[in-house]
Amino acid sequence: MEPVRVTIWNEFIHERTDPKIASVYPHGIHHTIAQGIAEYGFQIRTATLEEQDHGLSEKVLNSTDVLIWWGHLAHDQVSEEVVTRIQRRVLQGMGLIVLHSGHRSKIFQRLMGTTCDLKWREDAKRELLWVVNPAHPITQGIGEYIDLKPEEMYGEFFDIPAPEELIFISWFEGGEVFRSGCTYTRGLGKIFYFRPGHEAYPTYYHKQVLRVIANSVRWVASAHGAAPTFGNSAPFVTF
Template identity: 55%
Template structure:
């Protein structure tokens, strides 16, 4: 089973009547229920309001894929939790970031860039084109599909050059956007998927749900965490693979930790 957590900020559902009507149990619950239709995925949820945002280290250690949706209060997410998420991604946990999560702390931490973009909230038609049909995330997805109402995101999207581009969106107002992108950080696979504005029923859309299920399978890395993923050991001279003798001055004594 792919152990998956769907993280939701869980604010708009309680403050906005439209969002609450579309997602009465929260967007995170809707996404998790869609994932559970796949017998290979064990989906649970976590929210901003829980202790440690529902993501204590021991729970992250048992997680294969983390899905993230946030918007209104990115700054409320604890930096300690962000570092724990980054640690687990380096060790092999997959991360899927949805829609306005492009500004969330974990994504920006792992991208190392502003992750900024153009936007417009006008309920525009979005046509999503599959530009990498051979990719596992695109399995069973048509060459294009339409969301009748969505928030526009437009280029330039200030993220690092992706490993792969799976989807590109076109909006009724004319803008385009790289809407399905992948990266790898350490042993962890990362996927950003653009759709998901909260005032529209995007996460009820069957094709959007299938993309997210596909992404969970793709993002899961079944290999064990890399040895010494976080360590920077000072290797003793007598442990070198080939015999050597020390030469010249040095800063550190044998076995002394380096500067970090």
């Protein structure tokens, strides 16, 4: 079996402009995730905002089975042409994993059809991500929960469509809860939103977080159903 071809996209701004964040992710969040999931045997490339076509040309996307997306400061700088290109590939069957503040990315908002807004607070306290779907492949090897500290708080209401499958629910020290692991299908493409990953905290070095990302890569890349036929069609049977 050919390895899953993964492209990890990161706007790569915080790490180049904020010394505190650079100390946590000196080579960028994309590089840290790539190193962290390399042991799972994927074929990995990275792409960033400032590259031509944001590193997401037709050629790159056509050779990508799974796109992982991290963005925060520059959602508005992502070109509509590239967003449309990604959307088309998702509908054709490319998997999409949206991490943390990528909930406000153009591509996630377009695929969800909502604002994808939420409550937040940067208080660097504890988050417990509880597994609420232990039969799902994304939770393989995780245990009952993931314990993270420090992390940023995200709270309900989270303005997304009802998830097709809810995988994780987070609890925060301030009392908030949040739907932190949500799956969707759009066309032939599978989508997973995963909440943890504030840029100032070392979340993407955490073994369980990396295991969830690796598991979700395999899940969104897994086999799809039959491709649909659209448009004018001759009858199957004549009488």
